[in-house]
Amino acid sequence: xxxxxxxSALLTASxxxxxxxxxATRIAYRVGGISFGVTAAKNMRLCLEPGILxxxxxxxxxxxxxxxDWAVNLRFPSHxxxxxxxxxxxxxxEGDGTAFYxxxxxxxxxxxxxxxxxxxFTRGRVHLLKRYFDAEIPVYPLEYPLDELLxxxxxxxxxxxxxxxxxxxxxxxxxxLFVGHSGAGKSTTSRLWLxxxxxxxxxxDRIVLRMEDGKPRMYGTPWHGDAGLAAQASGPVxxxxxxxxxPVNRITSLDPARAAAELFARTFVPHHSATSLxxxxxxxxxxxxxxxxxxxxxxxxxxxxxxxxxxx
Numbered sequence: 001x002x003x004x005x006x007x008s009a010l011l012t013a014s015x016x017x018x019x020x021x022x023x024a025t026r027i028a029y030r031v032g033g034i035s036f037g038v039t040a041a042k043n044m045r046l047c048l049e050p051g052i053l054x055x056x057x058x059x060x061x062x063x064x065x066x067x068x069d070w071a072v073n074l075r076f077p078s079h080x081x082x083x084x085x086x087x088x089x090x091x092x093x094e095g096d097g098t099a100f101y102x103x104x105x106x107x108x109x110x111x112x113x114x115x116x117x118x119x120x121f122t123r124g125r126v127h128l129l130k131r132y133f134d135a136e137i138p139v140y141p142l143e144y145p146l147d148e149l150l151x152x153x154x155x156x157x158x159x160x161x162x163x164x165x166x167x168x169x170x171x172x173x174x175x176x177l178f179v180g181h182s183g184a185g186k187s188t189t190s191r192l193w194l195x196x197x198x199x200x201x202x203x204x205d206r207i208v209l210r211m212e213d214g215k216p217r218m219y220g221t222p223w224h225g226d227a228g229l230a231a232q233a234s235g236p237v238x239x240x241x242x243x244x245x246x247p248v249n250r251i252t253s254l255d256p257a258r259a260a261a262e263l264f265a266r267t268f269v270p271h272h273s274a275t276s277l278x279x280x281x282x283x284x285x286x287x288x289x290x291x292x293x294x295x296x297x298x299x300x301x302x303x304x305x306x307x308x309x310x311x312x
Contacts, residue, residue, distance in 0.1 A: 027140075028062055029055040031151055032160065032208030032219040033234070037062030038126070038141055041069040047138035051222045052147070054232045064122055064154060066115075068141040071127035074111045076101055082272035089145065091272060097124075100149060107132065115146055121154040148223050151208070152268045156276035160210035161283050162268045166190040166225075167207045167218040169235040171198030176308065177207065177218055178296070179266050180243035187227040188300045189243060194229065196305065204229040206268075209237065209287065216287050237291050239312060242266075246297035249307040259293035260284045 027046045028037040035057055040046045046068065048056055081090040082098070092099045094116060102113040112132055117124035126141040133139060142150065152162050165179040166186040178189050190204035205225030207218050216237040224230040241251070242262055254262065263284050270276040294311075298304040 028057045028059050030057040030059070030232075031055050031221050032155060032162070033210060033212075033217075034064065034151070034154060034159070035059045035062035036064045036066065036142070036147070036150065038066045038068050040141075041067075043135050044068060044070060045135070045138040047140060049140045049143065051224075051230065052140070054230065055222055064117075064124065064150065066117075066124040066126055066142070066150075068126045068128070068139075070130035070133075070135070071114065072130060074101070074114050074127065074129050076111060083270070089149070091270075098153070100146065102146070113141075113143075113146070115141075115150075117150065117153070120157050121150060124150070144223070148206075148221075148268075151221070153270050153273075153276065155208060155210070156268075156270055156273070156280050158279040158283075160208060161280050162206060162208050162221070163263065164205065164266045164268070165207040165218075166193075166204045166229075167202035167220065167235070167237075168193045169200040169202065169233070173235065174238050174312070175218060175235040177209075177237050177240045178243050179240060179263060181266060184243040185245055185298065185300060186243065187225045187229075189298075189304070190225075190227045190229050192300070192302060192305050194227075195302075200231060200233060200235075201227075201229045202231050202233055202235070209283075211283075211286070216291055237287075240288075240291050240293040241296035241308070242293070244295065244297045245300070247299060248297065249299055249304050250297040251307065251311050252295045252297075254293045254295060256285070256288040256293070259288040262295075263288065263293070 025040045027048050029052050077092050081092050083091040089102045097118040100115045101111040103111045112129045115126045165177050168176045180186050187204045190201045193199050194201050202220030204227035206221040206223040218237050219234040220231040222230050269280050
């Protein structure tokens with residue numbers, strides 16, 4: 001494929017995603033109580049993707065600050081990567097931080113985007129290969145999956161964890177977290193709860209967990225699942241359930257050690273980082289010592305909701 005053909009395709013995608021009346025040289029958003037700001041070079045125009053707009057913030061200084069600019073040429077490092085993700089992105093140790101390189105078969109073997117962050121993911125930079133973009137069309141430099149990668153790496157440095165889960169806030173303020181692998185029924189569960197008056201579903205697929213004044217709290221994220229549910233809201237975590245499809249509804253309590261292991265298997269963790277692994281395990285151990293965890297084998301009907309309500 002020629003550069004001009006690839007360039008045209010990317011421009012079409014960009015133009016369809018962004019509203020031309022909402023561009024800037026700086027964008028910022030907040031997810032999980034952590035703010036992320038991107039400042040562009042003077043010849044680059046920025047815009048948040050539609051799915052991130054609900055999480056927009058006007059903070060002039062954010063918890064993580066990223067500079068964005070164009071690159072004339074990008075090449076993969078010669079040394080072995082820390083981690084490779086099915087060819088879409090690779091992570092490398094670079095200087096005192098971590099670098100991510102992004103490629104797609106659509107554009108050939110060379111990376112089209114490069115991102116670098118310091119060791120605690122408070123500062124970073126993103127470079128986009130200029131020949132694939134038009135400077136007059138606004139871009140979102142942290143386009144998925146980079147924005148979620150940044151979130152996962154940042155929160156796992158001792159600030160919490162991101163889990164495969166849907167989060168539900170009841171009208172009385174009680175928060176229930178339903179955790180599960182892909183296909184376990186998170187989106188189905190979200191839809192069932194959403195039909196209940198006064199219930200808020202924070203997300204049907206990704207939830208950020210953190211401690212606030214020693215108490216577990218869950219946050220909605222923009223990275224939703226099949227149900228398309230994502231809310232810029234948060235609430236307490238009072239009960240945790242591990243979802244499993246079943247012909248009957250059954251709740252089985254788990255001891256804290258087993259619960260922590262099960263949650264870890266459903267948590268987004270940078271496995272290439274020993275620091276992140278240690279902090280995540282410590283966080284989950286603290287979480288399961290504070291919050292009851294049960295396995296929930298459920299039938300995907302309203303009877304599952306009634307079972308949860310009866311149990312509490």
